[in-house]
Amino acid sequence: MFSAVQVVKTYGFGETSVRALGQVSVGFESGRFTAIKGPSGSGKSTLMHCLAGLDTITSGQIWVGGTELSTLSDRDLTRPRRDRIGFIFQAFNLVPHLSALKNITLPLALTGRPHGPGLMDHLVGVPGIGGRLSHGSAELSGGQQQRVAIVRGLISRPAVVFADEPTGNLDSRSSDEVLSLLQSLTMDRGQTTVMVTHDGATAACAHRAVLLSDNRVVNDIPAPSVASVVAAMAGLRGASSPR
Numbered sequence: 001m002f003s004a005v006q007v008v009k010t011y012g013f014g015e016t017s018v019r020a021l022g023q024v025s026v027g028f029e030s031g032r033f034t035a036i037k038g039p040s041g042s043g044k045s046t047l048m049h050c051l052a053g054l055d056t057i058t059s060g061q062i063w064v065g066g067t068e069l070s071t072l073s074d075r076d077l078t079r080p081r082r083d084r085i086g087f088i089f090q091a092f093n094l095v096p097h098l099s100a101l102k103n104i105t106l107p108l109a110l111t112g113r114p115h116g117p118g119l120m121d122h123l124v125g126v127p128g129i130g131g132r133l134s135h136g137s138a139e140l141s142g143g144q145q146q147r148v149a150i151v152r153g154l155i156s157r158p159a160v161v162f163a164d165e166p167t168g169n170l171d172s173r174s175s176d177e178v179l180s181l182l183q184s185l186t187m188d189r190g191q192t193t194v195m196v197t198h199d200g201a202t203a204a205c206a207h208r209a210v211l212l213s214d215n216r217v218v219n220d221i222p223a224p225s226v227a228s229v230v231a232a233m234a235g236l237r238g239a240s241s242p243r
C-alpha cells in the first residue's frame, strides 16, 4: 500500500505562494493500475513527485508500506527511492549509446543485483522489442523506446512504478501498444502502477481513475471507461478540455 494522508504542498512564501496540493488523501493498493487525471495545474505532477519522495511536502504524510517517506532525510530517501520506486517518463530517458538490453538491465547493474535466469526468455517475448534487444536505443522508434523504458521501469520489481504521461510523445497507434504493454506487465506481475495523464482514453486503460481538480481529489472512479471519465471531467470547474 502506498498512500498520501492529508498532504498539503505549498510552493513559495507569503503573497506569492502557490498551493499545489490541499489536504490530499489517496491510497494505492498493491497490484493495481491507477490513473491520476485532472486539468492543467490541478496538481497531478506535484502529487506524483511528493509520493515518489522527489519533492518535500508542507504537511501531511506519505507512506510506502510501513515506512513514512515524509519523515526521511534526503540521504535516507536514496535507498527507498532507488529500490522501491520505478519511473517511466514522457521523454523515455534512455541512454542513447547503450543497446535496448543494456538500458533495460541498467537498474540491476547500478545496484549490483543479478537478474533472474528467465529474464532473456521473458524479454524476447515482449511485443515490439523482443527482436531489437541488441539495437542501440537511438535506432528504435518512439513506441519501441517507450516499451524499453517500461520494461526498464519494472525490471527491479519496485513497490510502485510512476508513469508520467507515458504516451505524451507518441502517435495513437504507438500509444495503444505502449498502454497495452503497461497494462499486461502490471497485471501479470501484480505491479502497483500510478500513471499521470491528461487524456481520458488513456485514463480509461487503468483499473481506477483518481481525478484532481483545484489541487484536491474530486472523484475516484473504479473500472473507468472513456464515457465515465469524460462525464466526470465535464462536471469539473476549470476543466481545460472534455477529453
Ligand SMILES: Nc1ncnc2c1ncn2[C@@H]1O[C@H](COP(=O)(O)OP(=O)(O)OP(=O)(O)O)[C@@H](O)[C@H]1O
Residues within 6 Å of the ligand: 011, 012, 018, 019, 020, 038, 039, 040, 041, 042, 043, 044, 045, 046, 047, 198
Ligand atoms: N516549482 C514550482 N514553483 C511554484 N509553483 C509551482 C511549482 N510547481 C508547480 N507549481 C504550481 O502548482 C500548481 C500545480 O502544478 P502541477 O504541475 O502539479 O499541475 P499539473 O496538474 O501536473 O499540471 P500539467 O497538467 O499542466 O502538467 C500549479 O498552479 C503550478 O503553477
